[in-house]
Amino acid sequence: MKQLSIDRRIQSLFPIVLASLLVLGTAKLVLEKLKSNHSYAFQINGRARDGKHGLAVIVSPEDRIDESCNVFEGEWVWDNVSHPLYTEESCPYLVKQVTCQRNGRPDSFYKNWRWQPNGCKLPRFDPLKLLQILRGKRLMFVGDSVQRGQFESLVCMLQSVIPEGKKSLERIPPRKIFKIQEFDASIEYYWAPFIVESISDHATKHTVLKRLVKLDSISTHGKHWKGVDVLVFESYVWWKYKPTINATYGSPDDVEEYNVTTAYRLALETWANWLESSINPYTQKVFFMSMSPTHLWSWEWKPGSNENCFNESYPIQGPYWGTGSSLEIMDIVHDILEELKVNVTLLNITQLSEFRKDAHTTIYGERKGKLLTKEQRSDPKNFADCIHWCLPGVPDTWNEILYAYLLKNHQNVS
Ligand SMILES: *[C@@H]1O[C@H](CO)[C@@H](O)[C@H](O)[C@H]1NC(C)=O
Ligand SMILES: *[C@@H]1O[C@H](CO)[C@@H](O)[C@H](O)[C@H]1NC(C)=O
Ligand SMILES: *[C@@H]1O[C@H](CO)[C@@H](O)[C@H](O)[C@H]1NC(C)=O
Ligand SMILES: *[C@@H]1O[C@H](CO)[C@@H](O)[C@H](O)[C@H]1NC(C)=O
Numbered sequence: 001m002k003q004l005s006i007d008r009r010i011q012s013l014f015p016i017v018l019a020s021l022l023v024l025g026t027a028k029l030v031l032e033k034l035k036s037n038h039s040y041a042f043q044i045n046g047r048a049r050d051g052k053h054g055l056a057v058i059v060s061p062e063d064r065i066d067e068s069c070n071v072f073e074g075e076w077v078w079d080n081v082s083h084p085l086y087t088e089e090s091c092p093y094l095v096k097q098v099t100c101q102r103n104g105r106p107d108s109f110y111k112n113w114r115w116q117p118n119g120c121k122l123p124r125f126d127p128l129k130l131l132q133i134l135r136g137k138r139l140m141f142v143g144d145s146v147q148r149g150q151f152e153s154l155v156c157m158l159q160s161v162i163p164e165g166k167k168s169l170e171r172i173p174p175r176k177i178f179k180i181q182e183f184d185a186s187i188e189y190y191w192a193p194f195i196v197e198s199i200s201d202h203a204t205k206h207t208v209l210k211r212l213v214k215l216d217s218i219s220t221h222g223k224h225w226k227g228v229d230v231l232v233f234e235s236y237v238w239w240k241y242k243p244t245i246n247a248t249y250g251s252p253d254d255v256e257e258y259n260v261t262t263a264y265r266l267a268l269e270t271w272a273n274w275l276e277s278s279i280n281p282y283t284q285k286v287f288f289m290s291m292s293p294t295h296l297w298s299w300e301w302k303p304g305s306n307e308n309c310f311n312e313s314y315p316i317q318g319p320y321w322g323t324g325s326s327l328e329i330m331d332i333v334h335d336i337l338e339e340l341k342v343n344v345t346l347l348n349i350t351q352l353s354e355f356r357k358d359a360h361t362t363i364y365g366e367r368k369g370k371l372l373t374k375e376q377r378s379d380p381k382n383f384a385d386c387i388h389w390c391l392p393g394v395p396d397t398w399n400e401i402l403y404a405y406l407l408k409n410h411q412n413v414s
């Protein structure tokens with residue numbers, strides 16, 4: 001009985017996911033033509049190719065998180081001095097979907113929390129340092145609309161230090177490319193909601209209700225990922241529509257309903273095989289983001305209530321893990337990464353994000369490329385989006401952690 005009602009709720013929330021996807025097609029951005037003859041040579045030590053910016057990157061000892069520190073265990077502390085790292089006004093690259101304040105959200109505490117790991121401090125985010133590390137390189141986020149939020153977050157964290165005219169955002173579906181000319185670097189986003197191929201791969205015109213995943217197909221996507229210096233993968237919420245999902249494996253005509261956990265494992269195996277055959281572990285780095293939690297049912301953190309994440313202004317204190325974050329999926333990720341012959345770093349951000357029931361876009365996002373109407377806003381039970389996150393917000397912390405790992409692995413030039 002309970003399972004049934006939960007499934008209904010998952011279903012009823014999906015139109016919101018759809019709405020956010022359509023934003024891609026409607027965002028008004030200044031676009032430039034991609035210079036396709038650009039070549040990105042990887043420099044393992046971060047030295048500039050042309051010698052123009054040949055300064056050695058100095059990652060100081062205090063920038064490096066200790067090997068023994070688990071940065072994913074800790075607490076959110078109030079810090080309105082250091083956070084947010086940017087504002088809605090200062091970043092012209094945010095889509096309307098995530099600018100909660102501008103869209104009318106009355107409270108703003110959600111922007112002022114800093115993640116404090118138990119055993120160490122995250123290095124202070126320094127956009128120039130990151131740019132030096134990314135000099136001559138491409139960093140690409142691959143995944144769904146949650147991952148797109150992380151892409152936008154990183155662009156906003158960086159962009160303020162780059163003068164006008166020296167940066168550009170281009171849209172070449174299914175990619176978005178933020179270029180930093182001075183550094184010959186790019187931050188990119190690639191739409192692939194299931195990582196493997198599916199009928200939902202068109203970045204703007206894809207069916208949401210009808211899903212068909214090609215569990216053994218990845219090469220069309222893979223062509224675009226080849227040679228990218230830093231790859232950051234994520235895929236979760238699109239799998240969680242129903243307990244089963246239509247998919248093919250082998251013959252493209254042989255459609256079967258798969259148990260979602262089985263299908264997810266097969267998809268990640270396809271991905272793992274692609275990595276092993278296509279990645280150069282000495283020149284490329286691969287990250288995998290654990291699932292981004294949803295806050296669809298308030299009774300999970302507030303027993304007796306029957307709402308969602310709407311009107312939540314504070315993080316959850318103390319232990320909490322919602323049923324929206326599947327431990328079975330977590331185990332699959334764990335198994336696959338353990339068996340991989342190339343190193344993939346799992347950024348296990350699920351628990352820290354679980355606490356942030358206050359940080360979703362709720363009714364201050366978009367639906368079908370438009371802000372919610374007054375009528376829709378008056379019905380948060382049906383219209384609040386408890387999947388996506390406001391920016392600035394939680395995805396900034398995911399990027400602070402990604403930054404910490406990039407620093408940790410970086411070798412200074414001597
Ligand atoms: C920061 O938070 C403190 C403590 O809650 C508060 O007194 C102060 O006014 C806040 N400062 C700003 C700039 O919001
Ligand atoms: C799978 O496809 C069939 C035929 O289109 C459809 O009836 C069924 O509902 C689909 N199953 C799921 C889990 O979407
Ligand atoms: C799907 O797989 C999971 C784990 O293997 C199992 O617990 C669940 O019962 C399966 N569901 C169906 C509908 O077969
Ligand atoms: C992968 O990680 C292991 C353990 O941290 C390390 O010993 C090995 O050198 C790494 N391999 C590459 C190619 O970076």
Ligand SMILES: *[C@@H]1O[C@H](CO)[C@@H](O)[C@H](O)[C@H]1NC(C)=O
Binds near residue numbers: 311
């Ligand atoms: C939001 O929560 C506050 C208390 O935290 C309450 O006074 C208010 O009525 C709530 N608003 C809505 C629209 O539920």
Ligand SMILES: *[C@@H]1O[C@H](CO)[C@@H](O)[C@H](O)[C@H]1NC(C)=O
Binds near residue numbers: 290331333351
């Ligand atoms: C991620 O962290 C959670 C606890 O926060 C843990 O239960 C889970 O096993 C971890 N996932 C992996 C793949 O290690």
